[in-house]
Amino acid sequence: MRSLSTHEGVYLYSIGKSVEGKNIYSIEVDMTKGKTKNTILLTGQVHARETAGPTFILKELIDLVKAYEKGEKRAKDVLGNTRFVAVPCVNPDAHDGIGFDTKNWTYSDGTLWKANANGADINRNYAGLSWMMRAKGIEKTKYSSNSNKQIYYAGDSAGSEPETRAMMKFYQYWIGIRKAKMLIDYHQQGRISYTGKSYATESMNKRCEEMRKALYKVQKNGLLGKSYSYPEKEDEDTYKSYGRNGAGSTNTDYAWAVALGAKFSTKYGFSVYTDTKGKEYTILEVPNRDKTSYLLNPILIPTFRGFSWEIGYGKDYLGYSKDTLKLIAKEYDNYNFGEMLYAYYDLIK
Ligand SMILES: [Zn+2]
Structure with a gap:
């Protein structure tokens, strides 16, 4: 990040501190400061072992x-009209923890810390909008746990962690x-x-599905001629109730909440919808954003798109071992x- 930030038009700054006091860095690539342009956000390593x-x-x-x-034309087009703002490592304690203190960053079942x-x-x-345990009134689901020794522990309260804040x-x-269009x-x-x-x-969901198709097409032009796949069919019920079933409160959930115009509620301690009079509605009271009869605050960015990649397959791709680094390098080319930054740009230009 430091080396990249020495280039003209690239800015590196800290946006906060981790639990152990390390800087959480954001890197911004904006070649034509002052010119109006679209913003694309990139985030990585929210999960410790996902390096x-x-x-x-x-x-x-x-x-x-x-x-x-x-002076390559395509790159000039992209950076002439787009600013990229990245937080490559949301969880910086994990970088050293997984890399150099692996034993302490491993769960009792032998899997690396998340x-x-x-x-x-x-x-x-x-x-x-979907802060899990509180919104659902429950302590534990398939996607939550109530102990910080297990995966899916949501923290003591919504936004309790410094990285999240x-x-x-x-x-x-x-x-x-700044109305970024894509995360x-x-x-x-x-x-x-x-x-x-x-x-x-x-x-909004239709636009996202079109995005998935476009990005998979780009993947097929890689060395393998194949793309990633959709989540398994059995997840459909989970998807339909997603956010109401205790599975939510992710990085992308929060970004979506902001794009949808949700506002922080001091009553509930997480984001809610409000009507024009300021009355608050939790996600459980808004089963369908399209068919809602009460007047909600307007959607802030109707063209917003959120997307998550799940890179690689299985535990061999996790962590920092030499073999893992080789696998990851291959995955990038395969x-x-x-081509992805060009593809993201094509979708919003
Ligand atoms: Zn993850």
Whole structure:
């Protein structure tokens, strides 16, 4: 990140501190400061062991900046009209923890740690529309646990973790104020992708599905000629009730909440919809955003798109071993990730 930030038009700054006091860095690529342009957000390593995100995001950005400096037309088009703002590593304690203190960053079943240094899954902790345990009034589901020794522990309260709070401010600024059109979140779990939200509007979800098709087409131009896949069919019920079933409160959930115009409620402690008179509605009271009869606050960014990559397959792709790094490098070329920033741009230009 430091090396990339020495290039003209690239800015590196801290947006907050982790549990252990490390900086959470944001890197911004904006070649024509002051010119009106679209913003695309990129985030990675919310989950400790999912180390491919920072690598992919930084390689994509470095190659794009170098192509721009060489005067390549495509890169000039992209960076002439788009600003990329990335938080490549949302969970910086994990970088050293998984890398150099692996024993302490391993669950009792031998799998690598997913949470932050407090044992909270940052990706269950966001104070978005669907803050899980509170919204549902339950302590435990398939996607939640009530102990920081287990995965899916959502934290003591919505936004209890410093990494989550730093990211919430980041989204309030970049989506709430600067109206970013797209968020891409990089994870690692089985070569699939997630997009859209059950609680977004039909037209927003349709736009997201079109995005998935376009990005899979780009992947097919990689070395393998194949793309990632959809989540399994059995997940459909989960999808339909998503956000109401205790599975929500992820990084992308929060970004969507901001894009949908949800507001933070001091009564509930997480985001809610409000009507024009300021009356508050939790997600449980808004089963269908399209067919709701009461007047909700308007959608802030009707063209917003959120997308998550799940890079690689299985535990061999997790962590920092030499073999893992080789697998990750191959994955990048096999599935054509070198073209992705161009593809994101094509979708919103
Ligand atoms: Zn993940």
